[in-house]
Each structure stands twice: as structure tokens, then as C-alpha cells.
Amino acid sequence: MSKAGFVALVGTPNAGKSTLFNRLVGERLAAITPKPQTTRFRIPGILTKGEVQYIFVDTPGWIGAPKNVWHHSLNHQSLTTAKEADVVVWVIPGHKPLEAFPEAIQTFLEGCATLIGALTHLDLLPPTERSTRIALWRSDLSPFPLKALIDVSTDQPLEPLLEAIAQLLPKSPFLYPPEELTTLPTRFFVAEILREKLYQHLHEELPYGTEVEITTYRESPEKDYIAATIYVEKESHKPMIIGTKGQMIKKIGMEARKEIEQFLGKSVFLELYVKVAPAWRHSQRRLHSLGYQLP
Numbered sequence: 544m545s546k547a548g549f550v551a552l553v554g555t556p557n558a559g560k561s562t563l564f565n566r567l568v569g570e571r572l573a574a575i576t577p578k579p580q581t582t583r584f585r586i587p588g589i590l591t592k593g594e595v596q597y598i599f600v601d602t603p604g605w606i607g608a609p610k611n612v613w614h615h616s617l618n619h620q621s622l623t624t625a626k627e628a629d630v631v632v633w634v635i636p637g638h639k640p641l642e643a644f645p646e647a648i649q650t651f652l653e654g655c656a657t658l659i660g661a662l663t664h665l666d667l668l669p670p671t672e673r674s675t676r677i678a679l680w681r682s683d684l685s686p687f688p689l690k691a692l693i694d695v696s697t698d699q700p701l702e703p704l705l706e707a708i709a710q711l712l713p714k715s716p717f718l719y720p721p722e723e724l725t726t727l728p729t730r731f732f733v734a735e736i737l738r739e740k741l742y743q744h745l746h747e748e749l750p751y752g753t754e755v756e757i758t759t760y761r762e763s764p765e766k767d768y769i770a771a772t773i774y775v776e777k778e779s780h781k782p783m784i785i786g787t788k789g790q791m792i793k794k795i796g797m798e799a800r801k802e803i804e805q806f807l808g809k810s811v812f813l814e815l816y817v818k819v820a821p822a823w824r825h826s827q828r829r830l831h832s833l834g835y836q837l838p
Contacts, residue, residue, distance in 0.1 A: 547596035548629030548712040552661075553621055555642045556604030558634040559663035563695055564588060564601040567705075572725060572732065573601045581742055583617065584731075584834065585624050591721040595709045598718065600624050607643040612837070613824035619838040622648055630657045630711045632704070633687075637662035637676060637694070641683065652687050657711045660684055660692040661704060729807065730757040730769075736802050737771055737815075740795045741784075749783055752776040754823060754833055758816075766810040769803070774820040774833075784817050792817065 552560045561573035561582055568588030586601040602624050603617035625631050625648075633652065635641065652658060662680060665673050673694075681692055691707040719726070734755045742750045752775060759770035773792075775781055785792045792815055800813040823829040827837055 544714045545594045545596070545716055546709060546712040547598070547715040547718045549598045549600060549627065550630045550632060550708055550712075551600050551602060551625045551628035552632050552634055553602050553625050553648075554604060554634035555636075555644060556606070558604065558636050559695075560604070560634045561601055562697065563632075563634055563661065563663065564599055566697070566701060567597070567599050568724065570724060573735070581739065583738070585620055586735075587726050589719050589723050589725060591717065591719075592705065595705075595712065596717045596719065596721070597705070597708060597712070600628065605644040605648055607645060609645075611824045612827055612830060613835070616830055616835045616837050618645055618648070620836050622651060623836065625651060625655070628657075629713055630659065630708050631655050632659050632661050632708070633689075634661045634663055634695075635680070635684075636664045637680060637696070638664040638667045655688065658687060658689055659704070659707050659711070660687075660689045661695045662692065663696055665694055666696040666698045730760045732806060733757055733760070733769060733803055734771065736806065737773070737795070737799050740799045740802075741773065744791065744795055745783065749775075749780060752780060752824065753784070754820070756833060766812055767807065768812045768814075770814045770816070772816045772818050774818055774823060776820065776822055776824065778819050781817050781819065 552564055554560050564573050565571050568590050572588050573582055573586050582601055582603050588599045590597045590599065602621040605621055606614045606618055609615045609618060665676060668676060677694060684692065690711060693704050693707060695701060695704050734757050737755045741753050754774045756772045757769065758772050761768040773784055775784060796813055796815050800811060803811050820829055831837060
């Protein structure tokens with residue numbers, strides 16, 4: 544009998560969720576940068592292996608002290624995904640102390656019947672410390688009902704994690720065709736690529752105050768036309784995005800276009816606009832229009 548189900552990857556910002564997610568699905572679906580809150584939406588990725596179909600869902604990182612409506616939305620998305628999943632993989636950066644997270648999330652983890660711990664970044668430690676650190680984590684995490692605690696650092700194989708998840712998934716026919724990789728539309732990943740470039744090239748707090756909306760997407764056999772709007776919170780932020788003589792937005796656009804073309808396997812014409820959406824992170828109406836789920 545086959546098995547199939549949803550697997551939520553949850554944890555604090557920069558825990559390594561998106562890196563693990565991309566490794567599990569075998570494709571670079573989630574943006575990865577050193578900055579927190581790169582992942583802003585739930586991203587599903589499907590892996591069909593033998594008689595098991597895993598629907599992994601990457602989630603925004605938990606924010607211990609939310610400062611605005613946007614932060615509450617990110618926490619809500621993560622917790623809702625975890626509650627709806629068949630299995631929850633708690634991604635924990637194993638090279639540093641456990642970070643604080645919201646009380647509602649702690650309560651959920653303490654009562655989760657299908658919880659697996661996944662330690663990341665242990666490859667940053669000296670080899671002699673690795674086994675000792677894992678033993679310490681087993682002790683520190685004893686209040687939580689973990690079914691397994693697995694080292695999933697980038698130098699480790701993922702088969703032990705997949706086997707542990709498979710044991711907890713329900714018996715079920717496949718939920719999606721075996722060749723399907725994700726349920727999200729192409730335009731979502733185009734916006735994700737643009738967000739990643741903004742995070743890579745903008746500094747300090749500016750990336751967190753930007754959002755991307757694909758306003759036009761016209762497909763054609765040889766070249767797709769894509770128009771995207773980059774929203775900023777203040778008029779003074781627009782010149783930072785555009786750059787001197789348009790050099791910054793040109794650089795972001797060129798790099799994004801190349802990656803989008805690689806993702807699509809065809810040429811694209813990418814047009815970028817920059818607009819001000821005052822205090823969008825504090826506006827429920829604006830967040831809803833940008834696709835965020837609100838508590």
C-alpha cells in the first residue's frame with residue numbers, strides 16, 4: 544500500500560529550512576539568502592520515491608517578538624501549515640543555542656504527535672564536537688515528543704530523515720501525479736527569484752520593506768513577457784532600489800532574468816517598476832492584496 548501526506552518544515556529564521564527543502568525535492572524552489580525572513584509564503588514541493596509521496600512545505604521562520612501585522616502573518620502561516628500537516632519536521636540550527644519562539648508554537652510542538660527534529664549546521668563544528676552536541680540536543684529537547692532526532696547538515700545523507708517521515712505518513716494513494724514537482728504557478732517562482740535578488744543586493748533593513756508583485760505574465764512560444772512591481776514603504780527607498788543612473792535595478796533585473804530563463808527553459812522579457820506602498824507591513828488590506836494569510 545502506498546503512502547502520501549504533507550510534511551511541514553518549521554523553525555526559526557535562518558535555521559536552514561529552505562536549504563533542506565531544496566535538497567529534499569531535488570530542485571531550487573525556495574530562495575536562499577543569509578538574511579532572515581527570505582521565505583515569506585508557504586512553498587510546497589513534491590517528492591515521489593517508490594511507494595511514498597512526500598509533499599514538503601517550506602514555511603516562514605518563527606518570529607519570537609512580532610513587531611507588525613506582517614510578522615504576525617508569517618507566524619500564522621507557519622503555525623497553520625504545521626497544524627494541517629501529517630508530519631512536522633522541526634529544523635533546528637545545531638551549532639547555536641535554541642532561539643525563543645512564540646508561546647503558541649511552543650504549545651503546538653509540545654503536543655505534536657508526529658514531530659521529528661532535524662539538526663542543521665553541525666558541519667560548522669569541529670568533528671570531535673559533533674556527537675557530543677547531538678547528545679546535548681537530545682537532552683535539551685526531551686520536553687518535546689520527538690519521534691526522531693536526525694543530523695541533516697549539508698554533509699549528511701537525507702535517507703534517514705526520509706525513512707523516519709515515511710514511517711509516520713498515512714497509507715494513501717498518491718495525491719499528485721508522480722512527475723509533479725509543485726502546485727504553485729510559475730509566476731510565484733518568478734516573484735521568488737526577484738525577492739532573492741533584492742535580498743542579495745540591498746542592505747540593512749531595506750530588503751524587509753520590499754515586496755514583489757507580478758502584474759503581467761504573457762506566455763508565448765519563444766519569449767514570455769513579465770512585468771513586476773517592487774513595492775517599498777517610503778519614497779526615500781525608491782532611489783536605493785533604482786540606484787545611480789538606474790544601475791541597481793538594472794543589475795537586479797539582469798540577474799533575475801537570467802535565473803528566470805534558466806528556471807523556465809526559455810527567453811523572457813522582464814520589466815521592473817518601483818512603487819511606494821506606505822507602511823505595507825502594517826496594513827491588513829495591503830498584505831491581503833499581496834497574498835499573505837492573516838490570523
